[in-house]
Structure formats: structure tokens, C-alpha cells
Amino acid sequence: MKQQLSSTNTQYSLKAASLPEEIKPVYTLTNAIMHESNPIQEKGLISIQGVDKIFVSERGHRVHALSNTWIEVAEKDFICIVGPSGCGKSTLLRIVAGLEQASSGQVLFQEQVQNKPHPQIGMVFQQYSLLPWRTVEENIILGLEIDRSSAHKKKETAERYLELINMKQFRHSYPFELSGGMQQRVAIARALANDPQVLLMDEPFGALDAHTRILMQRELLRIWEKNIKTVLFVTHSVDEAIYLADRILVMSARPGQVKEIIDVDMPRPRTRSNPRYGQLSEHILDMLEFDNISQSDTNNEYFSEVHA
């Protein structure tokens, strides 16, 4: 662990002077390049090894979405991924989910190559993923139905997860009768009902209003603490990442690449008034802003979101 502390990331040396010293990324891109892989990260449950993704459109137009991405995800880790939009966060998650294939490199899950949906990997999408003709309860047990579980098990599981998300009285409601926040709770319950080891979440609260969003973050942590899973959580909001994550993975603009991994060294439950909160937030925002400037991207979405 010592070597990466001593090697400074030259790109940020200017900024680093004004930052509190104690923010010590556990991984930086320059380090990884120097060592030709990622000796710093320990082998994990999910091992993303040098993944590249190039999309080729119908007209032959190529989009380099992800470039040489190395990530190790340890069991029961709560990892948040932040990065400019279009940097390949969703793509990365979709590759891990097995919905998309890497152009090169590979993803290992439990030491097996992961290239198609795996029963132990669940996913929550940003919105509108519930089946509108099914009630809340029927949506929750979709995975069990696909697995051809017994009626008894379906009933029991539905009960358990309705309870977990505090929505027992809504079991017979249809998605269109629910608020956005409630719909996402059901989507989370549906993913959990399959009892996966890993939960992938792609901006699950991205479409919610600021207040609901904060409530949902609390709710998610409550659920997670009762039911600890490995979580890979993509978000736009630095604030959200600091509130939720054990570790934050900052990605650079397209082609996406892991720029830095930061441990969130704050005890849970976290309070936004903790000075550490502000320091981490500033550090990450600076890093993203650097990207924005270098990309001459004028809208600073992270900043406005945090201060909203």
C-alpha cells in the first residue's frame, strides 16, 4: 500500500496543494499505467480486467466507450462510480451484468468469465423497468416465476420483500399508481428477491426529485445493512456517492477509464455536516471539473447537483 502514497499524480499536483493531505486515493490511473495493471487492488469477487468497449454504429461510426478498465470489487463492498456523462458508466455496468460484451479484456465473477446474465448478479435500472401490467407483488416475484419457484416460495418471498421496502399495503397496486420513489423501491425489491450476491444499480435515483432522492438513499442503506450485498452503484451525484459508498471510483471522460479510487473513511450513518464530507466532495469535484475543462464541456452538472 505504501508505494502509491508516495507517487503523486502529476495531473493534480496543482490542486493537491490546496487539498487536505489526508485524502489518499487507493488507486490512481498513473499508478496503474506505471505498473501495467493494478497491483494495488486486491483480487475481488468481481474482477474487471482491462475491459475495452467500442460501439460500432450501423453507419460504421465508432464510439470508444471504455478503455482499459481495471477494477477489483471485493465481496460486500459498496462501490459508487462517478464520472462525466457518456464516460461509459452504464456500459461498464451492462458488461458486468452480461447484457453487453466487452470488445477486449474480460470480467470475472467468482473466477468465471462473465458474459451473460448471471443469477447471482441483479440489476436495478434508472426508471420504468417495472412491468406495468403486473402488480407490485407480481413484479417482485418475476425472477422467481422465471426460476419456476413454488407458489409457497413466491408468496413467502413477496411477503418478505414487501415488508423490507415497507410497501405491504401496496402489494396489489400497479406501477402507474405509485410515485417514482416507490417504483424504484419495488425495482430494488425485485432485484433482491432473486437473492443475488451482487447488485448493480445504474443511477437508480437519477430521475427522482432531490428530497425523495435523499430519502431513498437512506432507505437503500437501511435495506443494504439488513441484507448486505456487493453493490456497484452508478451515480451522477458526488454527494450521493459520498453518502453511500465504501469506495468511490472516479472515471475520466470518454473513453472512460478509472481515474482514481477513493476510500470513504467516514463512519455510518454519515452526516453531510461532517467536514470530511466536504473535503471528499471538493476533491472529487475538482477531479471531475478538470475533466470538464479539458473536454471544454460547459455545463458543470456535478456542481449544480450537489448545491441544489
Added chain:
Amino acid sequence: MRFHFRKRNTIMSKSLKRGALALIGPVLILLIWFVMADVIDNKLILPAPDKVFKHFITPLANIIGLGALTKNILVSLFRVFFGYLIAIIIAVPLGILMGYSRTANELGNSVISIFRPVPPIAWQPLVLAWFGVTSAATLMGLTRGDAYVYLNNFKISMTFIIFLGAFFPIVTSSIHAVSSIPKTWIESARVLGANEWDIFRKILLPGAAPTIINGMRTGLGSAWTCLVSAEMLPGSLSGVGYLITHAYEIARVDVVITGMISIGMIGAFLDFAFRFLESRKFKWQHQIK
């Protein structure tokens, strides 16, 4: 309890009001018809309404030597349903396949695009050349008896025309229904371990059902519209369409109008039945964005 009652009452008065509004048009037309028939005073141009309605009052009476009105309606209904059923059996799976698979779509779409604009009536000469007066009876090898008389009414040519009328609305709406299913629905099922069959059963079919049913409703209307042209084909001896053409030949305009009203009423009723089913079964569809 009282509140519940009140609420029910307002719902009832609301639907009563809607019913009353719906009646205004037909009543107005009837009135104009009465007046015009009186003014024109020529039953070859416009017979009075009562001359027409008497056929509905005695639906079992033999009309112009073609048998009872009800019998003719039943024969037509069977013909339509037969052609329509075949259209559903072919168009729905084909449409779902084309909506889901890009290859299937590219393969089938050109053919459908070319044939769709051709009105079914335009097929008449070809259909006659191909099928002639072959009927369900001929196919079953019958030449006499009650079954022959009955089955001989179901000519392949007619069925084909009706089939064409229903096929295109159903296939195009099925394609559209499946291709507009959000990718997220399919992917949510996939990450839960769904195979292709699960996706077909649990996502595509229920997700596309409202639009497919809607296409089936249009298809039925269209099949019903093709009936008259189908029953004008040689070899036809019964059915509402035939009743109309034959009545025209012997200058019985009252029977022509009787036939028209029968087709209209039955078509409207079937359409209503479909809409009722849609509003009952697919409430969710109108609620999502």
C-alpha cells in the same frame, strides 16, 4: 355507505348522459330520412324507414327468396370469423417475430409494404382464377346432403378476401406492438435469468397485447367491410353482402338498406365488444407515459 351510493349515482347519470349524446346522431339521421323519404316519395331512391324496419321486426321472414335475415346474418358472421381467425393465427405470431427480430423484419417488411396498399377487392379476379367456386364442402369431398348445402356457402375465395382484409391491420399492429416494447423491460427479465421463451411469454406477449388487440379490432372491422365484396363473388348464394347485391339487381332498395344497417350494427357491436375488453383488461396501458 351513503357516500358510496352517491358516487354510484353520479357515475350512472354520467353514463346516461353519454348514452343520450350518442343517440342524438342516429335519431337526427332517422328524422332526416323520414322527411326526405316523404319529400322524394320514390321507393327506388329512398324508401321510408318503416319499410326498412319491418324487416327487422320480422327477422325470420323470407326476404326476396333468399331466406331469413337472421340466417343471412349468421352465414356472413361465420364467413367473417373464419377468414378472421385464419388471419389472427398467421398475423399475430408473424408480427411478433417481425417486431422482435431485425432479420425477420427486414425479410418480411418489403413484402408487407408492397401488398398492404392493395385493396382486397382488387384481388377478386386473381382469387377467382385460383380458387374458383371451391368451397369447404368441395374440400371435404361432399357433393350432396345438408352438410353440403351448408358448407358450400364457405367458399375459399371469400375467405381469402376476408383474410386479406384482416391480415394487414393485425400484422402491422403486432409488429409495432412488439418493437415499441421498452428495452428495459426485456433486459430486466434477462438479468433475472429469463430465456427467450420466458421473454416471449412474460414480456413480449403481455406487453404487446393491448396494441395487438387494438389491431385485431381494426382487423375485424376491415374483415367485415370486405364481406360485401367477398359475397359479390360468383358462387355466392347467401349472406348479407349477397342480399345487398341481389336486392339491388331486383330494385329492392329497402332490402339494400336493411343489409347495410345489419352490417353497420353488427360491426359497431363487435367494435364495442373489443373496446370493452380493452378498457377492462388493459387499463394499465392508458396510465403509463
